[in-house]
Amino acid sequence: MHKRKAKNHSPLAHSDARFQYRFLSQLKATLTRSAAINDSTAPVVVSFSSRGANDISKDILKPDISAPGVDILAAFSPVASISKVHGDTRSVKYSILSGTSMACPHATGAAAYVKSFHPKWSPAAIKSALMTTASPMNGNTTVFAYGAGHINPIKAVDPGLVYATQQGDYIKMLCSEGYNSTTLRLITGHKTTCPTSSTATKDLNYPSMTLSVKANSWITANFTRTVTNVVPMNSKYKVTFNPNSSLNITVSPSVLSFKSLGEKRTFIVTVEGAVKKGGPSGRLSATSIVWSDGAHNVRSPIVVYAS
Template identity: 35%
Template sequence: MFPANALVENYPIIYNTTISACNSSELLSEAPFSILICDNMVPFFTQIKQVSMSNQPAAIFISDDPQIFEINIFPYPGVVISPKDAPTLINYAQTVVQPTASIKFQQTFVGTKAAPAVATYTSRGPSPSYPGILKPDVMAPGTLVLASWIPNGYSASIGSNIVLSSDYVTISGTSMACPHASGIAALLKGAHPEWSPAAIRSAMMTTASPIDNTFNQIRDIGLGYEIATPLAMGSGQVDPNRANDPGLIYDATSQDYVKNFTANQILTITRSNSYSCSNTSDLNYPSFIALYTNTTGMVVQTFQRTVTNVGDGATSYTANVIAPTFSVVSVSPDTLVFGKTYEKQNYSLTISYMGDKNGSVTFGSLTWIEENEGHTVRSPIVVSPIINFW
């Protein structure tokens, strides 16, 4: 990882416990000219700063911090290895008479597995401002994305005093993921100009994939590569091709959102207390989150939903439910029959939470499966204790 085409070939490699913390550029500069091995006893970002101010050619960092692989600024020639691989390297450096190593930079590797994975920096749900709606909605590519850049601006550095500029840089963040998702939304609007913003969101959510390119469940880097939950990835990784033909959509109008205000909020805006408010769970959203306060007794919550057939003509769908642990989920009706395109059908989903003394957050899904192996329309389900954000 380095912005320049550095030549680090057949250099001596050194492991010395006196300097292996790599937290002093002065001590490092006194060592023989060689590739340093840096222990993981000091934060990586401290080490990279100190070694970049030394006169050493390169370093091998021992770390399992996943954030290292998401940064776009690496001012010093370096390689990162995991702590489990470190003993082999250290043994080589200490036992071979003249240990050497070479490092090659500016190479591109394609077909990396497993991908995608939820990045450490992305926000997790539920939303503090509105926990009754499951967030996030979807995930999109956002780590080390090659993007255009202002040519006279700072883009990278070499050491502590060489600043580089470029027409392109690799950047990580939700600011990179958002343009991917927005671009997909724009393409869908072009293909389906009659679709509302809610319909476009629905198409993106219900066709997103929770599976990575190894055909396993998407992992969460921030949780040590545990299986990602809907509170981290939403419905999954966006799939623009499938979103263009979702089968069913959960549409919503401005009136749906008005109904979702509280009575006090509507009174403040309209000065009238005659308006009837619906429950949060009745917003026609393509996901479900049930919140509870009692961790031991049964809690029952019912959601009302309306789906619109945007497929080709008459068809039918059957519900397939994966219930969250400690819960029973029922769907009524469990078969939806459509006579034509744009026909709407209603259904209810009821979550009966049986209680869990540990107050666990659990997950499941509802998938509407079309006859004859047609479309699949998937929505995540979350059952969670009410979270106190403040």
């Protein structure tokens, strides 16, 4: 009678099993208590990220904001090549990616997060909330690298005040930049005409304030802005601003009082100074103003640069 050989019982298999057991039994691991390291320079915008200034509308600060975009675990097309090398047929569902295409979903998700708390807010109000609550950034970068700062979705839910830009504000701004009825209608999608009065780009009710000037020339400029109270309570906001050696900043009025939800207040920021050619900031002078009621800090960058 023939006996069937048992599977996986060859001398080689036994030898491998004994070796693996001896090897694994000798492995040791040491677990230590984790420690948090505070890097005061983080976050920093990476070298390959796009920079301003804005070549199209020079008096609008770009970028608006900074968001995580380096070494992000992201969904990946299962039909795309991992290495982009011809003949590479490997397929994955997720990959580690970097770039604006990774920062954009973070900003979009933050906007959706704010929208979930305030479903009736306009896109402009949400954008304002994200920009005015962003954290200022450090490192060897300029405001043309990070805009208003690093995104903070939790603070953006309760910004205190917002710059609620309306469609009409954009139309007036575009008309001041040379758009006509034909080009406007390509954007608005309906029969739009330029109003009799236009708004200078710098006076668009935007959460940042930017002005392009000639180098080595003394300038005096006013920025007009209107903020809307989004907190259902009485509040009084006082303005402060970071000192800047090359710019003199005044704000009128310096105190904004609100008694009800949705109430609006207008103020004017006056900037005086000169932007010198060259220098460590590359013909750039930047500061910011902050409206604070003790619970909310509504921060807006101010940028004057020689284009």
